Amino acid sequence: MNDLRAVAPLDPGALRLAPKVLLHDHLDGGLRPATVLDLAHEVGYGDLPADDAESLARWFRESADSGSLVRYLETFTHTVAVMQTAAALARVARECAEDLADDGVVYAEVRFAPEQHLTAGLSLDEVVEAVLDGFAEGVAAAADAGRTIVMRCLVTAMRHAARSREIAELAVRFRHRGVVGFDIAGAEAGYPPSRHLDAFEYMRANNAPFTIHAGEAFGLPSIHEAISFCGTDRLGHGVRVIDDISLPAGSDLAAHTFAGAELGDVANYVRDKRIPLELCPSSNVQTGAVASIADHPFNVLARLRFRVTVNTDNRLMSDTSMSKEFITLHDQFGYGWADFERFTVNAMKSAFVHFDERLALIDDVIKPGYAVLIG
Numbered sequence: 001m002n003d004l005r006a007v008a009p010l011d012p013g014a015l016r017l018a019p020k021v022l023l024h025d026h027l028d029g030g031l032r033p034a035t036v037l038d039l040a041h042e043v044g045y046g047d048l049p050a051d052d053a054e055s056l057a058r059w060f061r062e063s064a065d066s067g068s069l070v071r072y073l074e075t076f077t078h079t080v081a082v083m084q085t086a087a088a089l090a091r092v093a094r095e096c097a098e099d100l101a102d103d104g105v106v107y108a109e110v111r112f113a114p115e116q117h118l119t120a121g122l123s124l125d126e127v128v129e130a131v132l133d134g135f136a137e138g139v140a141a142a143a144d145a146g147r148t149i150v151m152r153c154l155v156t157a158m159r160h161a162a163r164s165r166e167i168a169e170l171a172v173r174f175r176h177r178g179v180v181g182f183d184i185a186g187a188e189a190g191y192p193p194s195r196h197l198d199a200f201e202y203m204r205a206n207n208a209p210f211t212i213h214a215g216e217a218f219g220l221p222s223i224h225e226a227i228s229f230c231g232t233d234r235l236g237h238g239v240r241v242i243d244d245i246s247l248p249a250g251s252d253l254a255a256h257t258f259a260g261a262e263l264g265d266v267a268n269y270v271r272d273k274r275i276p277l278e279l280c281p282s283s284n285v286q287t288g289a290v291a292s293i294a295d296h297p298f299n300v301l302a303r304l305r306f307r308v309t310v311n312t313d314n315r316l317m318s319d320t321s322m323s324k325e326f327i328t329l330h331d332q333f334g335y336g337w338a339d340f341e342r343f344t345v346n347a348m349k350s351a352f353v354h355f356d357e358r359l360a361l362i363d364d365v366i367k368p369g370y371a372v373l374i375g
């Protein structure tokens, strides 16, 4: 019989069609540049560093390219400033759902810190409600455009502040309305995850999952605390787990196998327990967590069979998307569709929605989607 099946070329068009799962994306790091301008105009915010969309997009990308997490985080002052009303939050959330769906993301957990959106008088609950309303509108608009996406939310507490227990309670209060977990973010050095133990204990006592930004700007001790003392379900970044892996001298980071690699106790625990790594390649280069994409341990971790997932972190600051992160990894490490299917299934298995929902997306959406591309 004639076999007409063929592997689809790995180009931007096909990548946009590939089903993708996004676990680590910040709502306040993913605004459209034009929306930042519109909202600033509406609320009378006069401190934006540029006044046209193209220059503003460039400013975010270049300023975030600082090699320092602390300087990278300073750019959020402008996005958070224009996200203080229910209407603004809902608009940003709606556009986020539409943009992700347009890029072929079929399931997303988008996070933000409700405590940063209270300056115009909203309550924590009102902030979350506005975002969830916006997601629902975006999902409906995407469906009208022929795209199906499931949008869920993670609420983040800022690690330098002292509201984590309250935010964990907020996560549990909204657990049946679209909030599927809790996170801590912000500057890592000086703010270890164990400062927020009571929040993590509250989540665990309620059988509710959480992730922790750890092992990005700070190394292994932060990962160790997050898994051993806090009991995190996933690691936000976790990229510095590589510090606990020794490779034979002269190893090529783009190799297919890493025979002879030796794992320390922390790295072994992360791999043994299948703790998902929410890796964000472009963001990691910008914040200086790694020197370049070529130096990124993504491939080492993937080949050593850690549960790696691909993420955007902040689409505005990194001028990125899931498709762009996939292309970057393809160009650097030569990955093909089967690899991207594995990373996507990894991510879906690691999602915070219930098991039956994860399975349905894997069996009904992800596998059939890649079967078409692989041919």
Ligand SMILES: O=c1[nH]cnc2c1ncn2[C@H]1C[C@H](O)[C@@H](CO)O1
Pocket (backbone or CB within 6 Å): 026, 027, 028, 029, 069, 073, 076, 080, 111, 112, 113, 116, 156, 185, 186, 187, 213, 216, 283, 313, 314
């Ligand atoms: O990569 C990150 N590391 C630590 N904190 C981050 C990162 N990206 C964004 N944030 C912070 C800045 C945002 O205002 C906050 C909530 O989304 O989370």
Ligand SMILES: [Zn+2]
Pocket (backbone or CB within 6 Å): 024, 026, 185, 213, 236, 313
């Ligand atoms: Zn992040």
